[in-house]
Amino acid sequence: MGLVSPLQSLTFMLETFKFSSNVSRVTLLRLKIPFFPLCTAAPGSNLNDNECESSDSETEWERLLKPFDLKQLRRSLTPISPFQLCKLLVLPLDIPTSMELFQRAGAQKGYCHTFDAYYLLIDKLGAVGDFKVVENLLKQMKDEGVVFKESLFILIMKYYGKAGLPGQATRLLLDMWGVYSCDPTFKSYNVVLQILVDGNCPRVAPNVFYDMLSRGVSPTVHTFGVVMKALCMVNEVDSACSLLRDMAKHGCVPNSVIYQTLIHALCENNRVSEAMRLLEDMFLMCCEPDVQTFNDVIHGLCRAGRIHEAAKLLDRMLLRGFSADARTYGYLMHGLCRMGQVDEARSLLNKIPSPNTVLYNTLINGYVSSGRFEEAKGLLYNSMVTAGYEPDAYTFNIMIDGLCKQGYLVSALGFLSEVVAKGFEPNVITYTILINGFCKQGRLEEVTGIVNSMSDKGLSLTTVGYNCLICALSKDGKIEEALQLFREMSSKGCKPDIYTFNSLIHGLCRNDKMEHALSLYHDMFLEGVIANTVTYNTLISAFLMRDSVQQAFKLVDEMLFRGCPLDSITYNGLIKVLCKTGSVEKGLGLFEEMFGRGIFPTIITCNILISALCRTGKVNDALKFLRDMIHRGLTPNIVSYNCLINGLCKMGHIQEALNIFNRLQGEGICPDDITYNTLISRHCHEDMFNDACLLLYRGVYNGFIPNEVTWSILINYFVKKIPRGERFSKNYMVEFGASSP
Numbered sequence: 001m002g003l004v005s006p007l008q009s010l011t012f013m014l015e016t017f018k019f020s021s022n023v024s025r026v027t028l029l030r031l032k033i034p035f036f037p038l039c040t041a042a043p044g045s046n047l048n049d050n051e052c053e054s055s056d057s058e059t060e061w062e063r064l065l066k067p068f069d070l071k072q073l074r075r076s077l078t079p080i081s082p083f084q085l086c087k088l089l090v091l092p093l094d095i096p097t098s099m100e101l102f103q104r105a106g107a108q109k110g111y112c113h114t115f116d117a118y119y120l121l122i123d124k125l126g127a128v129g130d131f132k133v134v135e136n137l138l139k140q141m142k143d144e145g146v147v148f149k150e151s152l153f154i155l156i157m158k159y160y161g162k163a164g165l166p167g168q169a170t171r172l173l174l175d176m177w178g179v180y181s182c183d184p185t186f187k188s189y190n191v192v193l194q195i196l197v198d199g200n201c202p203r204v205a206p207n208v209f210y211d212m213l214s215r216g217v218s219p220t221v222h223t224f225g226v227v228m229k230a231l232c233m234v235n236e237v238d239s240a241c242s243l244l245r246d247m248a249k250h251g252c253v254p255n256s257v258i259y260q261t262l263i264h265a266l267c268e269n270n271r272v273s274e275a276m277r278l279l280e281d282m283f284l285m286c287c288e289p290d291v292q293t294f295n296d297v298i299h300g301l302c303r304a305g306r307i308h309e310a311a312k313l314l315d316r317m318l319l320r321g322f323s324a325d326a327r328t329y330g331y332l333m334h335g336l337c338r339m340g341q342v343d344e345a346r347s348l349l350n351k352i353p354s355p356n357t358v359l360y361n362t363l364i365n366g367y368v369s370s371g372r373f374e375e376a377k378g379l380l381y382n383s384m385v386t387a388g389y390e391p392d393a394y395t396f397n398i399m400i401d402g403l404c405k406q407g408y409l410v411s412a413l414g415f416l417s418e419v420v421a422k423g424f425e426p427n428v429i430t431y432t433i434l435i436n437g438f439c440k441q442g443r444l445e446e447v448t449g450i451v452n453s454m455s456d457k458g459l460s461l462t463t464v465g466y467n468c469l470i471c472a473l474s475k476d477g478k479i480e481e482a483l484q485l486f487r488e489m490s491s492k493g494c495k496p497d498i499y500t501f502n503s504l505i506h507g508l509c510r511n512d513k514m515e516h517a518l519s520l521y522h523d524m525f526l527e528g529v530i531a532n533t534v535t536y537n538t539l540i541s542a543f544l545m546r547d548s549v550q551q552a553f554k555l556v557d558e559m560l561f562r563g564c565p566l567d568s569i570t571y572n573g574l575i576k577v578l579c580k581t582g583s584v585e586k587g588l589g590l591f592e593e594m595f596g597r598g599i600f601p602t603i604i605t606c607n608i609l610i611s612a613l614c615r616t617g618k619v620n621d622a623l624k625f626l627r628d629m630i631h632r633g634l635t636p637n638i639v640s641y642n643c644l645i646n647g648l649c650k651m652g653h654i655q656e657a658l659n660i661f662n663r664l665q666g667e668g669i670c671p672d673d674i675t676y677n678t679l680i681s682r683h684c685h686e687d688m689f690n691d692a693c694l695l696l697y698r699g700v701y702n703g704f705i706p707n708e709v710t711w712s713i714l715i716n717y718f719v720k721k722i723p724r725g726e727r728f729s730k731n732y733m734v735e736f737g738a739s740s741p
Contacts, residue, residue: 079108079111080105080108082105082111082112082113082114082116082117085101085102085105085113085117086114086116086117086120088101089101089102089117089120089121089124090120095124095125095128095130098121098124099121099133102117102121105117112144113141113144113146114146115141115146115147115148115149115152118137118141118146118152119151119152119155121137122134122137122138122152122155122156123155125137126155126156126158126159127159129159129163131156131159131160131163131165131168134156134159138156138180142179142180148176148180148181148182149182150176150182150183150184150185150187150188153172153173153176153180153182153184153188154187154188154191156169156172157169157172157173157188157191157192157195158191158195160172160195161191161194161195161198161199164199165199166192166195166196166198166199166201166204167201169191169192169195169196170192170195170196170204170208173188173189173192173208174211176188177215184217185217186212186217186218186219186220186223189208189209189212189217189219189223190220190222190223190226192208193205193208193209193223193226193227193230194226196208196230197226197229197230197233202229202230202231202233202234203230203234205226205227205230205231206227206230206231206239209223209227218250218251219250219252220252221247221252221253221254221255221258224243224244224247224250224252224254224258225255225257225258225261227240227243228240228243228244228258228261228262229261231243232261232262232264232265235269237262237265237266237269237271240261240262240265241262241266241274244258244262253285254285254287255287256282256287256288256289256290259278259279259281259282259285259287259289259293260289260290260292260293260296262275262278263275263278263279263282263289263293263296263297264292264293264296266278266300267296267297267299267300268296268300270300270303270304271300272297272300272301272303272304272306275296275297275300276297276301279293279297291317291322291323291324291325291328294313294314294317294322294324294328295325295327295328295331297310297313298310298313298314298328298331298332299327299331301313301335302331302332302334302335302336302338303335305335305338305339307332307335307336307339307341310331310332310335311332314328314332326356326358326359329348329349329352329355329359330358330359330362332345332348333345333348333349333359333362333363333366334362334366336348336366337362337363337365337366337369337370338366340370342363342366342367342370342372345362345363345366346363346379349363355387355389356389357384357389357390357391357392357395360379360380360383360384360389360391360395361392361394361395361398363379364376364379364380364384364395364398364399365398365402367379368398368399368401368402368403369402371406373399373402373403373408373411376399376402377399380395380399393424393426393427393429393430396415396416396419396424396426396430397427397429397430397433399415400412400415400416400430400433400434401433401437403415403437404433404434404436404437405437407441409434409437409438409441409443409446412434412437413434416430416434425457426457427459428454428459428460428462428465431450431451431453431454431459431465432461432462432464432465432468434450435447435450435451435461435465435468435469436464436468438450439468439469439471439472440472442472442475442476444469444472444473444476444478447469447472460492461492461494462494463489463494463495463496463497463500466485466486466488466489466494466496466500467497467499467500467503469482469485470482470485470486470500470503470504471499471503473485473507474503474504474506474507474508474510475507477507477510477511479504479507479508479510479511479513482503482504482507483504486500486504495527496527496529497529498524498529498530498531498532498534498535501520501521501523501524501529501531501535502532502534502535502538504517504520505517505520505521505535505538505539506538508520509538509539509541509542514542514543514546517539517542518539521535521539530562531559531562531564532564533559533564533565533566533567533569533570536555536556536558536559536564536570537567537569537570537573539555540552540555540556540559540570540573540574541569541573543555544573544574544576544577549577549581552573552574552577553574556570556574565597566597566599567599568594568599568600568601568602568604568605571590571591571593571594571599571601571605572602572604572605572608574587574590575587575590575591575605575608575609576608578590579608579609579611579612580612582616584609584612584613584616584618587608587609587612588609588625591605591609595632600633601634603634603635603636603637603639603640606625606626606629606634606636606640607637607639607640607643609622609625610622610625610626610640610643610644611643613625613647614643614644614646614647614648614650615647617647617650617651619644619647619648619651619653622643622644622647623644626640626644636669637669638664638669638670638671638672638674638675641660641661641664641669641675642672642674642675642678644657644660645657645660645661645675645678645679646678648660649678649679649681649682652686654679654682654683654686654688657678657679657682658679661675661679670703671699671702671704673704673705673706673707673709673710676695676696676699676704676706676710677707677709677710677713679692679695680692680695680696680710680713680714681713683695684713684714684716684717689717689718692713692714692717693714696710696714
C-alpha cells in the first residue's frame with residue numbers, strides 16, 4: 001500500500017516547492033486537503049517502528065517539516081487540479097518555488113493552465129519586475145489558446161508604470177489589438193495615459209488618445225483630464241482648452257480636476273484673463289474650486305500687476321467659505337511689493353490672523369527693494385521679533401543682498417557685524433552675496449578679505465562663489481588669475497558649470513586668446529557641461545570681429561548640430577558680416593530664416609539690412625523692405641530713417657529725403673543730429689546753402705542743438721565759396737553763432 005493521497009499532496013506542497021513559512025492546519029483546511037498521521041507507511045519505505053513511535057510525541061506537522069526522502073515522495077505525487085494550483089499560487093511563495101509549481105502542474109498529462117493561474121503567476125512576476133518571463137508567459141497563453149482578459153493587461157501595464165517603463169506599457173496596449181486579439185476598453189487606455197503622464201512622457205499621450213478615438217473607444221472624464229494634463233505639461237495649452245470644448249461631443253461633463261488643471265496651466269503661461277473666465281465657468285458648472293485654484297489665479301493676477309483684482313478675488317474666496325493660506329497672502333504681499341506698494345503690503349500683513357516668518361521675509365524684501373532699509377530693520381526688530389517670529393538666515397541675507405544690490409557695501413558689512421553680535425552665524429550664502437556685491441563693483445582686493453573670513457569659519461567657496469570671482473577677474477582683464485581659480489575649483493570639489501566656462505571664454509576672447517578659448521570650449525563637453533547660446537554667441541562674435549568668417553560659420557553649423565538654438569544676437573552678427581562683405585542677398589536670406597525658426601527680428605536687424613541696401617545704392621529695395629517690416633509689426637526708429645535719408649541724399653534724391661524727414665514728426669519720431677547734419681551737408685553739396693541754413697533754423701526752433709559736425713559742414717562750405725567772390729547774408733552767420741563778434 002502506497003502513501004495516502006493527502007500525504008502526497010501535502011508533501012508536494014511543502015517540500016518540492018520549498019515553503020519558507022510555517023504552515024498551519026487551517027491553511028490545509030482552506031485548501032481542502034485532509035491530514036493524517038505520518039506513521040502510515042508505503043511499501044518499500046524506510047520508515048521503521050521507531051519513526052512511527054516518534055509520532056506519539058510529535059504532531060504530524062512537526063514530523064512533516066523534518067527532512068525526508070524526496071525521491072520517494074516525488075514518485076508518489078498525485079495530479080494537482082487548476083483550482084488547487086491557484087490556491088497555492090495565492091500563498092506567499094517565492095518566485096522560483098511558484099515557477100516550479102506552475103511548471104510541474106503544467107507538465108501533468110491532460111492538464112491545461114487556466115487564465116486565473118496565469119494571472120496569479122504574472123502578478124508575482126510583475127511585482128519583482130521580471131518582465132521577460134511575463135512576456136514568455138503571454139506567448140505561452142496565446143499558444144495554448146487561453147482566452148485573454150483585459151484585466152491581465154491592465155495588471156502588466158501598471159507594473160510597467162511602477163518600473164518606469166511607459167514605452168513598454170504603450171506597446172502592450174497596441175499589442176492587445178494586433179497580437180492577443182483582446183479589445184481594450186477605456187480602462188486600458190486610461191491606465192496607459194496615466195502611466196505616460198506620471199512617467200514624464202506627455203508628448204506620447206495625445207497620440208494614444210487619438211488612437212483611442214480612431215478605434216471607436218469612448219473616452220471618459222478621467223481620460224480627458226489626463227490628456228489635458230499631458231498637453232499642459234508640453235505647453236500646448238490651446239489644444240488642452242479645445243479638448244474641454246470637445247468633451248460634450250462624447251457625453252462628458254468636466255469636473256473640478258479638469259478645470260483646476262487648465263486654470264493652473266493658463267496662469268503659468270501668463271494667460272490669467274482666460275483662467276478667470278474658466279473659474280467663472282467652474283462656478284456655473286457647480287464645480288467647487290479648491291484653495292490651490294484660487295491661489296493660482298491670485299498669483300497670476302499679481303504677476304500681471306493686477307493687484308486690485310487679486311484682492312477682490314481673495315474677498316470672494318473668503319465669502320465662499322474658503323480659508324486663505326500663507327501662499328494666498330504671500331502672493332498678494334509679493335505682488336504689492338513688486339508694484340512698490342510696500343505700505344499696502346504691510347497693512348495686509350497686519351490683517352493676517354497667523355503670519356509666519358516667510359510673510360515677514362516677503363515684506364522685508366519689499367522694503368529693501370524699495371531702498372527703505374531703516375523701515376526694513378524696524379520691521380525686523382520691532383515687529384517680527386516682538387511678535388515672537390524668529391528671523392532666519394534668509395531674513396538677514398535679504399537685508400545684506402538688498403544693500404549690496406543698491407551698492408551700499410559698507411552698510412552691508414556693518415549690518416552683518418551687527419547681527420553677528422546678536423548671535424547670527426553667517427552661512428555660505430551670506431558670504432557669496434557679499435563676494436558678488438564687491439565683485440560687481442570691481443573691488444577685488446576687498447573680496448580677498450571676505451574669502452579669508454569665510455575660510456576662518458570653516459566655510460568653503462561654492463561654484464556660485466567661484467563664478468563671481470572668475471567673472472570679475474575675466475572682465476578686469478586678469479584672465480590668468482581667473483584660470484588659476486578655475487583649476488582650483490576642481491581640487492576643492494566644486495564642479496564648474498556653464499557660467500564658469502562662459503565667463504572664461506568671454507575673458508579669453510577679449511584678450512585675443514582664441515585658441516585657448518576654443519580649447520576650453522572643447523573641454524566643456526569632457527566635463528559634461530553643454531554649451532549654450534551664450535557660449536556660441538561669444539565665440540562667433542569674437543571670430544566675426546577678427547574677420548574669421550569661415551570659423552564663425554563653422555561654429556554656427558556645430559551649434560545647430562548640437563541642437564542649440566540660434567537667437568537674434570547670432571543672426572544679427574551673421575547678417576552684419578554678410579552685409580559688410582557685400583553679400584546682402586544672403587543677409588536677407590538669413591533674415592527670412594529667422595521668421596521660419598520663430599525668431600522675431602529686432603529693429604537692429606532691420607537697420608543693418610536697410611543700411612547695407614542703401615550703401616549699395618538699392619534705396620528703393622530698402623524702402624520696400626521697411627514697408628514690409630512695418631506690415632510685419634516692426635516699428636522703425638530714427639536709425640532706420642537716417643539710413644534711408646542718407647541713401648537718398650547720396651543718390652541726389654534730396655526731395656525724397658526731405659519727404660521722409662517731414663513725415664518723422666507725424667510718426668512721433670524726433671530727428672537727431674545725424675538727421676540734420678546729413679540733410680544740411682547734402683544741401684551744401686547741391687549749392688543750396690540758404691536752404692541748409694533754413695533747415696538749421698528749423699531744427700534749432702524744434703530743439704536741435706548744432707554740434708561741431710554741423711558747424712564744420714557750414715564753415716567748410718562757406719570757406720570754399722569765398723574764392724569765387726560770393727557773399728552771404730551776415731544775418732545767417734550771426735544768428736547761428738558761426739561768425740565772430
